[in-house]
Amino acid sequence: MLFVGVALAVLSFQTLTGVxxxxxxxxxxxxxxxxxxxxxxxxxxxxxxxxxxxxxxxYYEDFPKVALGHYPPGYYALAALVLLAWDQPQVLxxxxxxxxxxxxxxxxxxxxxxxxxxxxxxxxxxxxxxxITLKLSQLIMADLLLACLCLLSVEIWARFLEKPRAGMALxxxxxxxxxxxxxxxGLALALIPAVSLVGAGRWALLKKPAFWLAGLPVVVMAGPWxxxxxxxxxxxxxxxxxLSFAWGALKYYPFTLSSTFGLATAMIALGxxxxxxxxxxxxxxxxxxxxxxxxxxxxxxxxMLLIPAGxxxxxxxxxxxxxxxxxxxxFEVTLRRTRLAVPACFSLALLVWMQAPGLLVKNVSGYRSxxxxxxxxxxxxxQSHWLVCADARGEGAVIASAAFALKERSPSPLRIHxxxxxxxxxDWLGRDYQATFGTADEMRAWLDKAEITHVFIDYAPQxxxxxxxxxxxxxxxxxxxxxxxxxxxxxxxxxxxxxxRLAVFVRRSL
Numbered sequence: 001m002l003f004v005g006v007a008l009a010v011l012s013f014q015t016l017t018g019v020x021x022x023x024x025x026x027x028x029x030x031x032x033x034x035x036x037x038x039x040x041x042x043x044x045x046x047x048x049x050x051x052x053x054x055x056x057x058x059y060y061e062d063f064p065k066v067a068l069g070h071y072p073p074g075y076y077a078l079a080a081l082v083l084l085a086w087d088q089p090q091v092l093x094x095x096x097x098x099x100x101x102x103x104x105x106x107x108x109x110x111x112x113x114x115x116x117x118x119x120x121x122x123x124x125x126x127x128x129x130x131x132i133t134l135k136l137s138q139l140i141m142a143d144l145l146l147a148c149l150c151l152l153s154v155e156i157w158a159r160f161l162e163k164p165r166a167g168m169a170l171x172x173x174x175x176x177x178x179x180x181x182x183x184x185x186g187l188a189l190a191l192i193p194a195v196s197l198v199g200a201g202r203w204a205l206l207k208k209p210a211f212w213l214a215g216l217p218v219v220v221m222a223g224p225w226x227x228x229x230x231x232x233x234x235x236x237x238x239x240x241x242x243l244s245f246a247w248g249a250l251k252y253y254p255f256t257l258s259s260t261f262g263l264a265t266a267m268i269a270l271g272x273x274x275x276x277x278x279x280x281x282x283x284x285x286x287x288x289x290x291x292x293x294x295x296x297x298x299x300x301x302x303x304m305l306l307i308p309a310g311x312x313x314x315x316x317x318x319x320x321x322x323x324x325x326x327x328x329x330x331f332e333v334t335l336r337r338t339r340l341a342v343p344a345c346f347s348l349a350l351l352v353w354m355q356a357p358g359l360l361v362k363n364v365s366g367y368r369s370x371x372x373x374x375x376x377x378x379x380x381x382x383q384s385h386w387l388v389c390a391d392a393r394g395e396g397a398v399i400a401s402a403a404f405a406l407k408e409r410s411p412s413p414l415r416i417h418x419x420x421x422x423x424x425x426x427d428w429l430g431r432d433y434q435a436t437f438g439t440a441d442e443m444r445a446w447l448d449k450a451e452i453t454h455v456f457i458d459y460a461p462q463x464x465x466x467x468x469x470x471x472x473x474x475x476x477x478x479x480x481x482x483x484x485x486x487x488x489x490x491x492x493x494x495x496x497x498x499x500x501r502l503a504v505f506v507r508r509s510l
Contacts, residue, residue, distance in 0.1 A: 002108060002121070006128045007101035010137050011094070013356055019093055019138050022362040024400040026494055027139050031396025032067035034089055034140045035403050037079035039066055041087060042410050044080060049410070062412040064421060065399045069229050072222075074182030075142035089404055092140045099144035100137050104128045106151045107321045113158075114289050114325070119332050122345035127324035129353040132260045132316055138362050142183050143317040149179035150300075150318040153189050154292045157214075161196060161288040166210040173217030180222040184233065185307070188299030188318060195295030200288060238308040239431065245308040253304065256313045261320075262352055265327050272326030275333050284333055297322050366491030367397035367458075370502050371405055373487060374454050383412070385451050389419035389470050390458030393493065394502075398456050417450065423469035435468040440475035447476060447507075455483070455505040461496065477505050484508055 014020065024031050039059045043052065050058075060066040068076065082095045104124040111120030127133065136143050153175045160168040179186030193214060197203060205211040238245060257266040274280050276290050284290070300318045309315075328345045335341040374386070388398040395418050402416060403409060420426065423443070426433040437443045447455075455477060460466040466474075477483045483505045491500035 002124060003101045003105050006104045006125070007097050009353075010097040010100045010128065010134070013134055013359075014093060014097060014137060016357070017138060017359060018361045018363050020090060021365075023364040023366070023368045023397050024089055024140065024404075025364045025367065025393045025397030026362050027141065028392040028396065029067070030139050030141060031393075031400040032065045033071070033075065033079075033142065034092060034400050035063050035065040035396075036067045036071070037076050037083060037092060037140070038087065038403055038409070039063075039068070040073070040076045040080035041083035044084065046410050055410070059410070059412075062409070062415045063399050063403045064416065064418050065396050065403075070233060071142065072181045072183065072225055072229070074178055075145050078145065079140075087404070089140065089400070093138075096137045096140070096144055099148060100128050100133055103133075103144065103148050103151065103321065106148060106155070107324055110151060110155050110158075110289060110293075110321070111325055111328070114287060115328060115332050116342065118342045119328050119345050122342070122349045123321075123324045123328040125346075125349040126265070126327065126352055127321050129349060129356060130261050130265070130320055130324070131352075131355060131359060132313055133320055134356055134359055136314060136317060141314065143314050146179055146183045146186060147317045147320055149175055149182060150186065150189060150296055151321045153179060154192065154289065154296055157192050157196065157292045158289040160210075160214075161200065161202060161205075161292070164205060164208055164210050166213050169210045169214040170217060173214045174221070176214075177218045177221035180218065181225060184226075185300070185303045185315065185318065188296060188303045191299030191302070192292050192295035195298060196288070196291050199291040199294060200286060238310055240308060242306060242308070246305045249305045249311060252311045253313075253316075256316075260313045260316050261323055262355060265323065265348060265352060268330050268348065269323045269326040271334075272328075272330035275330060276326065284329075293322050293325065360494050363492050363494055364393075364397060366489045366500070366502050367394070368401040368405070370456065370487070370489045370504055371398060371401040373489075374456075374504055375402070375405055383415055384453050385415050385417065386454045386456065387417045387419060387422065387447070387450075387452045388456040388458070389423065389473050390456070390502075392420070394458035394491075395420060398458075417452070419469055419473065422446075422450070423473065424467065433467075435472065437469070437472055440472055440478075443469075443472045443476035444479065444482075453507050454486075457503045457505070458491065459501045459503065461498070461500060482508055 024034050039056060043055050049055065056066060056068055079092055079095060082091050085091060104127055107127045108120050108124040111123045153172055156168060156172045156175055160172055176186065176189040179189055197205065257263065275284060276294065297319060304315050327348060331341045331344040335344060388395050390398070399416050402414060406412065406414060423437065424433060424435050437446065457470065457473065460470065486504045486506040489502045491502045493500065
């Protein structure tokens, strides 16, 4: 009942916040996750026509938003299986709702071994209602799956501590490897065994062969991928010293606690942490699950402080179950001699869920309709070439919309070129920007050589200066003998004060 109830509540929330009618592109990474999931699905459907990497390279040439390499394959493997039923992005959003429900079930499963059952239920509902949880239910992202795997790893390790067996140690290793292969921040799980040794005083485990078996699946399964992708993921790292990045993280994350968990919940959870660590007069008995959860907490915090992958509130996602259990534990322990503990837990969960209607509407529009209009006349027998000139979100929204709109993608009748790659040079994060062409004539020559038939320009928002390559492209398209403006579409995005403008130009002749 808990799983079904939470799933229905999240699906209702998605409906109320425009998720089902929104285009893909609310977050810069969302189109990449969607297109990569579709790529893996197409690889399965086409019957493994070539090696996985060759297929991925070809797919990237056509739909240059494939993120495999920058991100591990775990989420895409699951998402591809879901897409086998129906290859549309709405299926992936249903998956997000089911992952929230699954995470709630795991919180209840872990919590009832530490708390009274009703308090564990309150923690599960609290976890599902956090602003960060609901925000990620709106997006096609890997963070919810990562949180599920991290919490599952905690429970498996706690059971190993209760009864050390080789099978349970290997199961922890397999689950940890799955988490790392979903997102690199799954490496935070490495702190769970270490903190357990210190916090629970289980030094004798070092003498047991079973303890050391836990790392074997991680080395065998996740190790090769981590070594292979090291050079690729380095592109996405911020260029700053470790000390400077850590200092920036310490300044950034405390101010996001309110929008991530709610200020009241964050403060109560800090109280729960003080109780768990024994910093208050109210004591709790040592517990293997608390120790494992503290290991996950410490590991995740260290990842957020030391790995220069930028700052984002979604990096808190593995900590969402920990915060929920900490907050509920505070009431359970401090109010244990009264009848107020459970009502306080459910009141907190209700307070958090009451914030849901005020969360941001997804509201990305204009891109899919422009793509469908461009495809309305069909595509020529030979491969057609499009160019999209926009920022990362705009490019991704057009590419993802086109990929999902096509019935056949391998081989694809359409190849899309990204303006940020074809017309300019920069790294993954847009650093060291340099326009490829210096004049409008050079731009026109490239458009002819690349046989571009459609150009999508997502004009820079008012008050924002257009990039150098966008300015040159607009000049090149002013040649009315070769290009005509087919249509313009108003676009919307979250946090965008006024509607944007997406123009589609069509070549008169080639």
